Amino acid sequence: MSEEDDIILSELNDEELVQQMFDDLYDGLKDEIEEAVNILLERGWAPYRVLTEALVGGMTIVGADFRDGILFVPEVLLAAGAMKGGMGILKPLLAETGAPRMGSMVIGTVKGDIHDIGKNLVAMMMEGAGFEVVDLGINNAVEGYLEALEEHKPDILGMSALLTTTMPYMKVVIDTLVEKGQRDDYIVLVGGAPLNEEFGKAIGADAYCRDAAVAVETAKEWVARKHNQMSA
């Protein structure tokens, strides 16, 4: 039996437990994360504090190591699965306890594209950062985006594509917003493996986000800028 198997989560103090949660998120241990979330809640931690200090804190380490080439996609997916388990417990409680709200986002993979791993990671990390996220899923035509924007009136529109053949569709959506005079109503963030900053600029997006962590930082920055402009 390894040393790790001997750890009894409930016997750790708060600081040790959060540290252990960082390790367990890193290792993608969903059951352990769910158990630890419940322990912290029983100890009186506010759901928002569990989310930000333990889960988001842990995923930030995962994100940094992914960016630095220490972790790879499979490990990030396992970590995300573990975080999702913890979020599942926290989400209903966050709504009840009035957690701070950073802003809102409608996100979806573009028409003709079924790839959603990166988009799902972004949606999860945005939720973790306090954004309300409406996830439209995959294969979204411009009409679907417009409908969702009209219904939810988010701060941000996020679009994702993995294919060279589907990424130009982002421009179709942005051009339609321009035609309808709605482009400036939203912050438009784009991402996906074949994209780059130059492409983001060329199609008229506000920013290209290379990964989920960058998406969260970019979203916070643009939302703050938008609010400052509105209050000026």
Add this chain to the structure above:
Amino acid sequence: MTQLPDDNILAQSGLAPTGKSGRILLLACGALAREILDLITLNNWSHMDLTCLPAIFHIHPEKIAPAVREAVAKHRETYDDIFVVYADCGTGGQLQQTCDALGVQMVAGPHCYSFFEGNDRFAEISEDEFTAFYLTDFLVRQFDAFIIKPMGLDRHPELRDMYFGNYEKLVYQAQTNDPALTEKAKDCADRLGLAFERRFTGYGDMAKALKAL
């Protein structure tokens, strides 16, 4: 059939030019080496020589354009011309920009799946077939090295549906008629939980592009 280099070497190291013949250097993805050598032999294209970059760049497309730039710089003095046998291959237009800047031509299309099928036909069917996962002869042979291991499915098979849950079928684009490879492709589809379809493409638009040189 031409004497062919080992797939594992093509995947990780690529292929050096022979340096013995040819006015034109074909600078290709290692995943196309067998097919190109076969075409060169069949057509007696003695004016061509072949060098390949590691096929594993297929899963690291950000490495393709810089590697092409480096290889063109290395070989351009030795040959009259260099032709890049890559499609866009997930570079998001960067490879085309690199080729334009270097003054060399490349194969048209978004991916080898497209030029094997024929770019026009691929564009036509892609509206209805975007839930298809494509494998070529090379990718069937190298399925474990290019799909299973990099995606961590050997260590974490539970991730399969996160990767492939939105796909419906695996289309094996056969460049050659090889019953054993077809059986292996069927097995690949089973392992991914996808329906199977075999489609003979031959060398498609790649053959046309090379013939025109």
